[in-house]
Amino acid sequence: MSTTQTQVPAGTWNLDAVHSAVGFEVDYLAGTFRGQFRDVQVELDTADSGARIQGSAEVASVDVKDENLAAHLQSPDFFDAERFPTLRFVAEDVDLDSESVVVRGEITIKGVTKPVEVTGTLSEPMADAYGNERLGLKLSARVDRTDFGVDWNTPLPTGDQALANDVTIVAELQLVKAA
Amino acid sequence: MTKVLAISGSLRSDSYNSKLLRNAAELFGDEVEVEILGGLKDVPPYDEDDDHDGAPEAVAALRAAFAGADAVFISTPEYNSSVPGHLKNALDWVSRPLATNPLRNKPVAVVGASTGAFGAVWAQAELRKVLAAIGARVVDGEVAVGHSPTRFDEDGTLMDEDLREQLGEVVDALVSAVAERHQLIRTAA
DSSP states (O other), X not given: OOOOBOOOOSEEEEEOGGGOEEEEEEXXXXXXXXXXXXXXXXXXXXXXXXXXXXXXXXGGGEEOSXXXXXXXXXXXXXXXXXXXXXEEEEEEEEOOSBSEEEEEEEEEETTEEEEEEEEEEEOOOEEOTTSOEEEEEEEEEEEEGGGGTOOOOOBOTTSOBSEEEEEEEEEEEEEEEOO | OEEEEEEESOOOTXXXXXXXXXXXXXXXXXXXXXXXXXXXXXXXXXXXXXXXXXXXXXXXXXXXXXXXXXXXXXXXXXBTTBOOHHHHHHHHHHTOSGGGOTTTTOEEEEEEEOSSSSTTHHHHHHHHHHHHHHTOEEOSOOOEEOSGGGTBOTTOOBOOHHHHHHHHHHHHHHHHHHHHHHHHHHHHO
């Protein structure tokens, strides 16, 4: 991938939640299953010395195409929303000097915090139609859900498991610079 | 006071699982009220057509018993390597609608007794799977009372000390899970 120099003005960047998406992708049976979280918070703080990004998602806001599946995902079998209502990510010293982004941070799922490497792309800051500066940040990270105690599975007649352990967490963010 | 709904998966009047359940009930202590569920035999087969505009009377009572309990303790026999049909049927009724059913996040313990050697371990495993799918918080710990006709005295007391200890550990795990849940709910309020 080619990289170009990107200059992100210093300041605080807040999430445009309506035009952003945070979710997960995991292989299930013959395809890839996707879900999103509707209630997401992200804040990016940029300075000349580097940037800090922190985000969270409420498990109770998990959005899939079946309400019974949403209920199962919130249960102790999966995210255990009652005990662990929030998923978190935080990274310090984020380098935003190029289009290609590599972020090393910590992710917390089901009360378990582990280091994670997040990769993605950063768009050139642009001026929107409302007088705001805005940038786009697309990030993804692969985690083994069983490292976080998200262990549910069900065996197939072949003896294989129905659900993969590797899960890709995907964030497509539009961030607006605070005035 | 904490309220535990105790369910024997065996309907037989002299059931070993009912005896095991009464032994567990005695281990809960004074701070816990144990209600032994009756009426399981009256619950009709699950039929979604019967679940509109008011469920059958036995089902309404069943759902109310689950809703009113802080935790559930089940002792299951094993029928053909699995959960007795009437017990699974009762849980199917309780689980509807899934997203708001009274077992969601509710601590549940599972133990079992059988006349065979293995103490209903397969039925217990399947029952834990079913309860987890419904959204319950199934606590760790297993008590498998095999050769059950030899395990209880004339008064129905479980005689094996190791099994009594295991039963006590499951009871303690359930009580701890209830305390933790109450704390969570208080914190969230």
